[in-house]
Every structure is written in structure tokens, then in C-alpha cells.
Amino acid sequence: GGIMARRRIHMNEYLEMIYQWHQGRTERKIRDSLGLDRKTIRRYIQRLQAAGVTRDQPLPERDQLVQLVALIQNPKSSFRPALIKLEPYDQQIKD
Secondary structure: OOOOOOOOOOHHHHHHHHHHHHOOOOHHHHHHHHOOOHHHHHHHHHHHHHOOOOOOOOOOOHHHHHHHHHHHHOOOOOOOHHHHHHHHHHHHHHO
């Protein structure tokens, strides 16, 4: 059979990539550790940073990271990081 170019990447692998990046590992080290493509790693990290995730601040909760990864995977669902940041204050804003 042919080699599948695009394997399914599991959410846990994306989260692990984010945790490793957050701990300061290089794209090369993350690639070697997880077997992810460096372009993939770079794209996710860039979009995470665009959403306000940085190495010098604590990572969001796992649930929020899962939402961010889902948004990055499906950019057509308009990538609106501001909404994620405001989520905790939803009720206050409505009031």
C-alpha cells in the first residue's frame, strides 16, 4: 500500500506539542519527540500566539487549549480568539 502522507493527529499530540513548546523546546525537538511536521508545528504555534498564548504566561486550561486547537484545525469557523478570552466573563457582559 502507499504511504499515507497525512496521518490523523490526535488532540493529545497537539496538546503535548503545546506543552513542549511552552516549556521552551525547539520546533526540531518537538518534531523529533512527536513526529509532527515542522510546518504543522509552526502553524499551530503561530496561531496560538495570535490567540494570545505566550511562553511567559501560564497556559490556558486544557479545555480552552482543546477549543483553540479545534479553531486552528477549522479556520473556516472564523478564528476569533477574542471570544475565547471573553468566555469566562460572558455572564457579566450579559448582565
